Amino acid sequence: MSQPEIIAQLKDIIVEGKVLTDAESLSFYGKDWTKVFTPAPLAIVFPRSIPEVQALVRFANKHKVQLVASGGRTGLSGGAVAAAGEVVVAFDYMNSIKDFNPIDRTVVCEPGVITEQLQTFAEEHELFYPVDFASAGSSQIGGNISTNAGGIKVIRYGMTRDWVAGLKVVTGTGELLSLNKDLVKNNTGYDLRQLYIGGEGTLGFVVEATMKLVRPPKDLTVLLLGVPDMSSIMNVLNSFQQKIDLTAFEFFSEKALQKVVAKGDVQRPFETQVDYYALLEFECLNEQLAEQAMEVFELCLEQGWVMDGVMSQSLTQLQNLWRCREDISETIAEWTPYKNDISVIVSKVPAFLAEVERVVSEHYPDFEIIWFGHIGDGNIHLNILKPEQLDQESFIEKCHHVSQWVFEIVEKYQGSVSAEHGVGLLKKDFLQYTRSPVEIEYMKAIKRIFDPNNIMNPGKLVDM
Amino acid sequence: MSQPEIIAQLKDIIVEGKVLTDAESLSFYGKDWTKVFTPAPLAIVFPRSIPEVQALVRFANKHKVQLVASGGRTGLSGGAVAAAGEVVVAFDYMNSIKDFNPIDRTVVCEPGVITEQLQTFAEEHELFYPVDFASAGSSQIGGNISTNAGGIKVIRYGMTRDWVAGLKVVTGTGELLSLNKDLVKNNTGYDLRQLYIGGEGTLGFVVEATMKLVRPPKDLTVLLLGVPDMSSIMNVLNSFQQKIDLTAFEFFSEKALQKVVAKGDVQRPFETQVDYYALLEFECLNEQLAEQAMEVFELCLEQGWVMDGVMSQSLTQLQNLWRCREDISETIAEWTPYKNDISVIVSKVPAFLAEVERVVSEHYPDFEIIWFGHIGDGNIHLNILKPEQLDQESFIEKCHHVSQWVFEIVEKYQGSVSAEHGVGLLKKDFLQYTRSPVEIEYMKAIKRIFDPNNIMNPGKLVDM
Known part of the structure; x- marks a missing residue:
């Protein structure tokens, strides 16, 4: 035709x-x-x-x-x-919230519903949709599901996968499947819903989704801590998790903070300069919890795992502390950085970071590496700034080598070449560093079941 | 051969x-x-x-x-x-705990590890494995995963699916797959791990599993409430969930309680006899929370949703209150009851129960129906006691009719013919009441991929 x-x-x-x-x-x-x-x-x-x-x-x-x-x-x-x-x-144009069930705490969304629209809808009903990230103002629920979007609250609330009660999908042959019917408990064979979550649109279209909501968090409080090295960050995480349910555990480097502060909108949280910073958030439901947090903080100081720190005393202060972390991505955009979104299990993060740093700086000592990310779930964002004197083309070429090294280290540490952004076109050629050849063959076989003519997002994720 | x-x-x-x-x-x-x-x-x-x-x-x-x-x-x-x-x-014989990672809070289990063994191991390390049910003393992790076991804490902690960080499986052709590598964030295509969870051994064997642990709950407190009808139970659930994170929300009928009390080991929680009882559990972390719970309790009393109630003041009292619910199954065993484990979305439970009751008592007015279950997640256990004068064979025959009616009502309410026990041989012929013919065909196609010669648990779940 x-x-x-x-x-x-x-x-x-x-x-x-x-x-x-x-x-x-x-x-x-x-x-x-x-x-x-x-x-x-x-x-x-x-x-x-x-x-x-x-x-x-x-x-x-x-x-x-x-x-x-x-x-x-x-x-x-x-x-x-x-x-x-x-x-x-x-x-x-398929962007309506079609139904809301206050007892089940579920919302039926068309795929074009914007993440923020769902978040606002939840707030209006005194509930909370907890999957949140920088692009929540424009990303759509259908896309979130197809990429299993993560974000800044995964340590407490999980990924998008955890919030999908039911899905309607159209397969590659045009069949409509109603998957899981919004049930909490349904052990009737293979949970096909899970294949469409994170399926990147290669098995068909998400055409309706029932999303779960939850009680909104109360009295959120942020602790921003200066930490001398990565292994101390692990100790800090471990110490707090034993006592307190964290809603976020982020980290960033002094270099990242310097860039953000230099922009002029955000102040240093405290005078002490330390190599790394950890941002912890938790529901400070009562004074006892605040005291426990302070006790752990003091223990971390005594042990030398923390050099300095500040706890938010107001919503404004909380928002300002969050900006130290959240403004990084936009701030460094002017250096057109090379970016990579990778993960390893949490306990391996320090060794993994050190090895990547060593390899990159050995080959390209002029490359400035900016680390930040969701360390509480092992997801780190590697950013390398283009040196001023280097032209864009040479930078991109050198970064191709960096990718190769990074993915080899990812494989060595049994990590993921794509923690939260999916594979798409960009990481397709590196999939084998996380998924075995046999697994990839099984993935292709599954694709052939749901999309026999390879018409759904062909060439993404895997080549058929 | x-x-x-x-x-x-x-x-x-x-x-x-x-x-x-x-x-x-x-x-x-x-x-x-x-x-x-x-x-x-x-x-x-x-x-x-x-x-x-x-x-x-x-x-x-x-x-x-x-x-x-x-x-x-x-x-x-x-x-x-x-x-x-x-x-x-x-x-x-493959029943060892092979590794423990305190920072990632994960345990590597061979498939034969007993659920209780994992729970005890977690306790010894001041952590908690939250999937719990009556058979925890003999069920094995491999089986839990293959059936996606649920239990009494699903409202707070989810199903077994939510606690599997990584899986090693052997497919029907003998290939070993290492699925997800224990990562929290890993968006690299179809999550094959999810097919093996709840796959009932039809796609291969789970040969190793990395299970997640969590902070143990603190100061658990139980509220046992007498509730006049099912719609009041929904109001009670809704009122409490707005204020308090529940760790359990169970229900049972006066008939169930009578049987348990008659056995002599458990006392009535309070004198008032009411048609239904709701058992709520939560972490009573501080006095403020206890006060909030009392406020909601009083609101429920005022509204007529609750007729009487008691809150546990000690661990012993908590355990005794739990026995009112947990002893039911064993107590009624002597009547060789017909059992069915079904679910609908939470808000539909009252209408669903009423319809099942109506249909059963219309046809068999001498059948005594005992309801109990995990109403906080929509999972209800229907039990029908054999009337004394009826012989076993006739009872079983009549119950076949009951199954048919129940599953038709399940279909009408878009529920599940198996909430937590899986399909196996027993419910295979009723799968189409929850899964569409097209879905079942897709399930078969997936089975053919992982088990081309249909050697893995053949005849279970679906006929090939």
Whole structure:
């Protein structure tokens, strides 16, 4: 079928929604936050209902038209990029909250519901949707599920996977599956819902999701601690976890803090300069807990695991302390940093970081490494700033080597080449550093079951 | 290959472990806690290492020898029954805790580790393994994972699924997969670990599992409340959940309590007789929380949702209150009750219960129905006592009709025909009341990937 014929057919199928083919839309909807791929979709379609999605997929399956799901396109692995004449299926018009059940504490969402929209809806009902991250203002629930989004509260609340009570999906042949029916307990065979969570749209489309909510956290309090080295951070984590349920445990380096402070919007939390900082958050439900936190803090001081620290006394102070951590990504953006989102088990973080640092600085002593991340769950963000004198092209080339070394170290430490951003196009060639060849073959076999004609986000995650 | 030849070969493969073929062992290891199937395995093998398991599966795959995984065999759906000349693979000798990581708070278990063994190990390290149920003293971790065991703390801690950091499995072709490598964050494609959790041994064997631990609960307190009707129970649940994180929310009927009290070991919690009872448990971390609980209790009294109640003041009293709920199953065993383990979403429980009661009592007015279960997660245990004058055979026949009606109501309410005990042999014919025909076809296709010769627990869950 010729391209004009496909577009004509799409307009017949997407009657309630719309179909766009102008250059601006193709460019806008054809890419995510990764900037290294050139968008080149054939068309953008905006379905408005599940039957429209099913009709679209049946048509695409029959004529081998490739489809790419598009949510908020805030991904960083090219999972939502359409660079090969695909039809982008944007869920922007399927963005309603369809139902709310206060006893089950569940919300039925169309896939285009924005994360923040769900968070706000929860707040209005005195509940809480706990998966939170920098792009919550534009990422969509369908995309969050397809990438199993994580973020800053994983240590307490887990990943998106933990908040999906039920899913409706359209498979690569256009079949509609209602998975798990929002049940808490349902042991009736393979939990197919789990394959679609984190499936990166390669098995079909998420067309509806029932998300769980929870009691909002109360009296959140932040402790920001200056820590001399990574192994002390582990001791700090361990000491606090024995006494207190943490809602966050983040870390960043002095170099990261310097950049943020230099920008002028955020003040140093305290005068002492230390190599690393740990940011702990917990619900300070009563005075006893505050006292316990202070006791652990003092123990950490005595042991030399902490050099200095501050505890938030107000919401404003809490927000300011959080900015030390949250402003890093935006602050260092001007150095067009090389970024890598990796993980190992928590206890291996110190050794892993040291080895990456050693290898990178051995080869490229002029590279400035900025570490930060969600250390409470083993997820660290490696950022390398481009040295001023180095041109962009040479920097990218050198960083290709860095990736190779980093992924080899990831493999050695049995870590993950993608902690929370998924595989997409960007990390597809490095998948074997985390998943064995046999596992990858099983993944391909599963893809063939749900998407026999390889029309759902082809070329992402694995090559068929 | 003849049966004697198979047995001879098994003895060659299982060199470190052992092979049993005596009648007593065949009978003992060929069944689980369901009593309706007659065990008839060919042999029982006890491997001692992962390579032995792999060699066994490769042999079985080549010669189409059917294998049934055996854990503690405490299941109630016939998932571990060997009634058709299968070789039972018992993991009793692979029962070591191999590693403990205090920072990651993880324990590496062989599949034969007993649930209680893990719980005790956790306690010894001032940690907590929160999946708990009546059979914890004999059920094994491998079996817990394969059935995604639930229990009495699901409302707070979730199912076994939530506590598996990593899995080693041997597929139906003898391949060893290391799934998820114990990582908290790992978004590198389809999470195959999830298929083996609750897979009932039909995709292969769990041969090692890294289980997560958590901070032990502190100062647990129980509230036992007399509640006039099911919709009041929902209001009670909702009122408490807004203020307090519950660790359990169980219910039982006055009829259930009467049986337990009549046995003489347990006293009535209070004099008032009410149709239903709710048992709430929470961490009473401080006086403020105790006051909040009392406030909600008083609100419930005022609203007429609660008629009477008692709060535990000591560990002994807590244990006694729990016995009102936990002794039910054993107490009613003498009536050889018909049992069904079903679930719906929490808010639908009252209507669902009423409809089941109505249908059953319409047809069999002499049947005594005993309800109890984990109402906080929608999981209810239906028990029907055999009327004294009715012979066992007629009772079983009539209960077949009951099952049919119950499952039709389950389907109408979009519930689960097996909330926590799995499908096995017992509920295989009723799977379509919860899973659609298309879903069941996808499940079969997945089974064919991991077990192409249908040697792993064949005939359980689905017929191939």
